[in-house]
Amino acid sequence: MDNQVIIIGAGVGGLSLSALLSHEGIQSKIFEKSQKIGGRTASMIYKNHILDNGFHIMPFYTQSAIYKIFKKIGIESSLKLSKVDEIAFFAADGFHRYPKGISDLLRLSMIPFKSRLSLLKILLPMAFTSIEKTESWDNIPLTESTKNLDNKSNAFFEAVCMLAFADSAKNISLGEFARTIIRANPFKGGTSEFAYPQKGGYDEISRVLRNYIERNGGSVNLQSPIKKIIVQNKQVVGIIDSKENFIETNCVVISYPAYHAINQLFDKDVFDEKFVNKINKLNETTAVVEVHFALSKKLDNRQVVFPVGDKYVSKGIFFISNMTPNVSPKGEHLIISGTPVPPNYVKDPSKIREIVDQMKNEINDIYPEFQQSLLWERPMAWSLVESVVKKPGMVWKSKMPHSVKDVSGLFFVGDSTVSYGIGTDSAAHSSILCLPKILEYLKTSKPTMASIP
Numbered sequence: 001m002d003n004q005v006i007i008i009g010a011g012v013g014g015l016s017l018s019a020l021l022s023h024e025g026i027q028s029k030i031f032e033k034s035q036k037i038g039g040r041t042a043s044m045i046y047k048n049h050i051l052d053n054g055f056h057i058m059p060f061y062t063q064s065a066i067y068k069i070f071k072k073i074g075i076e077s078s079l080k081l082s083k084v085d086e087i088a089f090f091a092a093d094g095f096h097r098y099p100k101g102i103s104d105l106l107r108l109s110m111i112p113f114k115s116r117l118s119l120l121k122i123l124l125p126m127a128f129t130s131i132e133k134t135e136s137w138d139n140i141p142l143t144e145s146t147k148n149l150d151n152k153s154n155a156f157f158e159a160v161c162m163l164a165f166a167d168s169a170k171n172i173s174l175g176e177f178a179r180t181i182i183r184a185n186p187f188k189g190g191t192s193e194f195a196y197p198q199k200g201g202y203d204e205i206s207r208v209l210r211n212y213i214e215r216n217g218g219s220v221n222l223q224s225p226i227k228k229i230i231v232q233n234k235q236v237v238g239i240i241d242s243k244e245n246f247i248e249t250n251c252v253v254i255s256y257p258a259y260h261a262i263n264q265l266f267d268k269d270v271f272d273e274k275f276v277n278k279i280n281k282l283n284e285t286t287a288v289v290e291v292h293f294a295l296s297k298k299l300d301n302r303q304v305v306f307p308v309g310d311k312y313v314s315k316g317i318f319f320i321s322n323m324t325p326n327v328s329p330k331g332e333h334l335i336i337s338g339t340p341v342p343p344n345y346v347k348d349p350s351k352i353r354e355i356v357d358q359m360k361n362e363i364n365d366i367y368p369e370f371q372q373s374l375l376w377e378r379p380m381a382w383s384l385v386e387s388v389v390k391k392p393g394m395v396w397k398s399k400m401p402h403s404v405k406d407v408s409g410l411f412f413v414g415d416s417t418v419s420y421g422i423g424t425d426s427a428a429h430s431s432i433l434c435l436p437k438i439l440e441y442l443k444t445s446k447p448t449m450a451s452i453p
């Protein structure tokens with residue numbers, strides 16, 4: 001009997017866990033339903049440019065959970081990263097440098113001096129608090145702390161939230177925001193820099209992980225959807241694939257959003273109804289419209305620009321070709337502009353068109369050569385759903401646990417599970433947190449003798 005660890009899903013969560021297991025000498029078998037690895041980070045080629053799903057950048061650069069995993073398993077030199085730290089605000093009076101630390105914040109020309117002091121009064125205690133303390137703020141919205149600030153200071157918070165959470169401050173948990181500020185604090189070993197793979201395409205991270213897994217005896221099976229996980233007497237005994245094959249194992253890790261998985265992969269009586277209802281509440285939708293533009297001219301040397309103020313629909317312009325020229329053919333430049341939208345916009349082409357036209361006009365106001373250098377545009381509307389569990393009451397330990405008392409041998413990783421950080425950073429962090437639980441289980445568990453269903 002071949003009782004090896006089976007991982008469902010080849011996104012950043014599943015791949016990083018598989019790589020960590022390989023590093024411990026444990027081989028795993030990943031089953032991925034789509035034709036590609038990378039999950040939500042899977043990029044594509046469009047008119048000879050490499051396009052990501054919206055903008056994809058890595059928060060906390062060398063301090064991110066992803067980078068820490070690469071370092072731990074000794075493959076950090078295989079992933080060449082470009083630093084993303086040329087960031088600016090654009091206000092009515094021109095460009096202003098994005099603050100990288102406290103002294104920058106004191107010089108933040110976009111805001112009156114008195115407001116800078118009010119900002120510091122909020123940010124300094126956060127930056128020097130402990131991660132443990134932030135847990136007591138997890139149910140409070142960030143706007144509780146910022147509601148008395150003036151418009152310009154609030155615009156600063158909006159830009160930070162767009163960069164770190166792809167959403168507006170009113171939707172962000174104060175606890176999660178504070179953890180971001182702590183992790184960006186250089187005095188606590190943090191960094192406010194972001195990163196992007198130099199080769200182009202955020203899914204380069206997944207490719208490097210896959211190579212490591214396969215070099216170490218693990219496997220990644222594409223176009224292999226899993227239909228069911230079989231649990232007998234509160235113990236995982238195997239899985240059933242789409243061809244109805246039963247594959248025996250006593251250890252399964254689900255690496256896609258838990259609130260989908262617990263409703264899709266199990267018989268009804270496996271989980272307690274109260275637990276299922278609690279986890280289903282994490283299934284929250286936020287949405288963004290993001291538009292890729294290819295240009296025949298370089299409009300700016302910066303990497304990210306935040307238009308500030310209510311008159312701008314576009315909340316962030318990302319100059320991807322300035323992060324790495326490798327995303328575009330020679331002589332062409334790729335940028336992407338994004339904004340959060342109400343979820344119902346995602347299915348309404350006329351609303352999306354309206355937003356895109358508005359974005360184009362305002363980018364042209366900032367960069368008068370935009371329209372004449374525009375080669376093509378590609379709007380996309382995203383329901384971010386599972387990628388952004390950042391709302392008050394839905395962060396850190398309120399997410400899906402890595403294991404459940406009802407079923408032995410079953411584990412969960414990915415951005416919907418207990419972890420902090422946003423997006424891919426949280427998916428990787430969940431793997432770091434789940435690994436010791438799996439190792440402990442494997443030490444004590446015996447191979448199962450399943451009665452084939």
Ligand SMILES: Cc1cc2nc3c(=O)[nH]c(=O)nc-3n(C[C@H](O)[C@H](O)[C@H](O)COP(=O)(O)OP(=O)(O)OC[C@H]3O[C@@H](n4cnc5c(N)ncnc54)[C@H](O)[C@@H]3O)c2cc1C
Binds near residue numbers: 010224383384386423
């Ligand atoms: C538009 C957009 C922009 C984003 N921007 C950023 C950003 O700038 N920075 C950032 O860090 N994050 C960003 N994110 C979020 C980031 O992509 C996700 O948080 C991260 O990729 C989640 O990884 P995961 O492994 O948890 O899940 P996923 O990537 O969803 O991986 C799960 C995998 O499981 C597979 N699967 C599902 N069901 C089955 C089944 N039954 N059998 C087999 N396989 C199955 C899926 O096909 C998928 O490949 C963005 C997301 C989107 C959509």
